[in-house]
Amino acid sequence: MAMFSRFKKDEVGAASAAATLAKVTQATPAPAVKPTAGMAPAPRVQATAAPKPAAQAVAMDKDRKRRDRLGDIKLELHKRLLDSLNLAALETATEASLRAEIAAIASEALDEMNIVLNKDDRVTVNQELYDEVMGLGPLEPLLKDETVNDILVNGPQRIFVERNGKLELTDITFKDERHLLRIIDKIVSAVGRRVDESNPYVDARLADGSRFNAMVPPVAVDGSLVSIRKFKKEKLAIADLVKFGAFTEEMAAYLQAAVATRLNIIVSGGTGSGKTTTLNALSSFIANDERILTIEDTAELQLQQVHVGRMESRPANVEGKGAVTQRDCLRNALRMRPDRIIVGETRGEEVIDMLQAMNTGHDGSMTTIHANSARDGVSRLENMVAMAGIEMPIKAVRSQIAAAVNLIVQASRLQDGSRRMVSITEITGMEGDVISMQEVFRYERLGMEPSGKIIGRFNATGVRSHYSDRFKQWGYNLPADIFDPIP
Ligand SMILES: Nc1ncnc2c1ncn2[C@@H]1O[C@H](COP(=O)(O)OP(=O)(O)OP(=O)(O)O)[C@@H](O)[C@H]1O
Numbered sequence: 001m002a003m004f005s006r007f008k009k010d011e012v013g014a015a016s017a018a019a020t021l022a023k024v025t026q027a028t029p030a031p032a033v034k035p036t037a038g039m040a041p042a043p044r045v046q047a048t049a050a051p052k053p054a055a056q057a058v059a060m061d062k063d064r065k066r067r068d069r070l071g072d073i074k075l076e077l078h079k080r081l082l083d084s085l086n087l088a089a090l091e092t093a094t095e096a097s098l099r100a101e102i103a104a105i106a107s108e109a110l111d112e113m114n115i116v117l118n119k120d121d122r123v124t125v126n127q128e129l130y131d132e133v134m135g136l137g138p139l140e141p142l143l144k145d146e147t148v149n150d151i152l153v154n155g156p157q158r159i160f161v162e163r164n165g166k167l168e169l170t171d172i173t174f175k176d177e178r179h180l181l182r183i184i185d186k187i188v189s190a191v192g193r194r195v196d197e198s199n200p201y202v203d204a205r206l207a208d209g210s211r212f213n214a215m216v217p218p219v220a221v222d223g224s225l226v227s228i229r230k231f232k233k234e235k236l237a238i239a240d241l242v243k244f245g246a247f248t249e250e251m252a253a254y255l256q257a258a259v260a261t262r263l264n265i266i267v268s269g270g271t272g273s274g275k276t277t278t279l280n281a282l283s284s285f286i287a288n289d290e291r292i293l294t295i296e297d298t299a300e301l302q303l304q305q306v307h308v309g310r311m312e313s314r315p316a317n318v319e320g321k322g323a324v325t326q327r328d329c330l331r332n333a334l335r336m337r338p339d340r341i342i343v344g345e346t347r348g349e350e351v352i353d354m355l356q357a358m359n360t361g362h363d364g365s366m367t368t369i370h371a372n373s374a375r376d377g378v379s380r381l382e383n384m385v386a387m388a389g390i391e392m393p394i395k396a397v398r399s400q401i402a403a404a405v406n407l408i409v410q411a412s413r414l415q416d417g418s419r420r421m422v423s424i425t426e427i428t429g430m431e432g433d434v435i436s437m438q439e440v441f442r443y444e445r446l447g448m449e450p451s452g453k454i455i456g457r458f459n460a461t462g463v464r465s466h467y468s469d470r471f472k473q474w475g476y477n478l479p480a481d482i483f484d485p486i487p
């Protein structure tokens, strides 16, 4: 063990090898969770819901036992690793030397425990040890997996992922709640936060930009709940979204005109429906010489323009001090001479300032809201105004909204997992007490394939855009026939 000794502590407690050996070889019972059908064929994935022939079941059982045994060995190795690694040196260690060091300590420990692993198992164990020490343990392979959008942990034994809009149960588990808590703690302490019984939930951004939320027991009843929205460096661009069928080229041309001519736009949708992705893609239509300020609770947007100022709100610290709300950011942003303001999601009192900004010279501003239709979105805005404690007659609130918001695009995740812009609706003014709006494009559902895939098409509704003249004046000559419905 002389090599790589700079990562080793001076004193190594190498005792009790024999005592721990007995524990290690005892297999723990497998989690009572069965993965569902339709899971990706990764080697780690265990089973499908279909009944299995006996031979296959035995093979699966063996595989599970093997993994359980490996899990126990790993746990013991991990303990020893933490005992013998000089954690302070880890920060400066190169990946290669650290991996070599981990492999060396592991192999020494395995020798002491009289355990022989085949090469594949050794590689697996070393990788998982590396992930435990340097990364987020069992979550690490999921974080690296490009096909995974969301990671959802319901207690130590149930980890779900979202791929292609569908939730799947994985066969990845934490050893127990303490293991899970340790990883949560590692994440939140890295960003200077704390989570425990008295602060049972936390929102944070991982080093790679992923959005992270955790809630721990006793508020989380059956074990800690974690959700991670993975950060994609390569954001989906307009062309990708058109290719994936999120909307059509005609709709894209319309949206380009809308953004370029500075309409105020709200992207509405349910959770995970693609609001932020849509907002980000729409922002690409903003000219490069405009000064854009973005305000988010968790910085997710990635604008391509040169002149972008990004702000992130901040919750209060443990003593209840130091909070900077989205509203604070927004108010300050208005003094920073922006051409456009983009608020990642309007969900509270900042709605007042957002509407005011949209009404007073910061046209071309954009935000998202959580709502199921354009009409519903408007009611959400009304509610937010009311909740912010503004005493204003409903008609006045509505005229504010009607004057501020020009366009609502509705994003939706359909049953088959596809994400589509199911409606583009223009706000045209007030009729009496009611905000008048007209749908210009919509997604028409026509049926369903036996596989569950939804059959449908995008169509124009046949109404002429309320903003046609504006588009023309600004030099966007959209072909008239994009507003003609397909029969
Ligand atoms: N049209 C699309 N096709 C495929 N994947 C998409 C599409 N739109 C969004 N996604 C993916 O879906 C995930 C969720 O998207 P996004 O973060 O934009 O949703 P959201 O509505 O903002 O969610 P939240 O409500 O949690 O803020 C992301 O991983 C994103 O890359």
Ligand SMILES: [Mg+2]
Pocket (backbone or CB within 6 Å): 275, 276, 277, 345
């Ligand atoms: Mg979002």
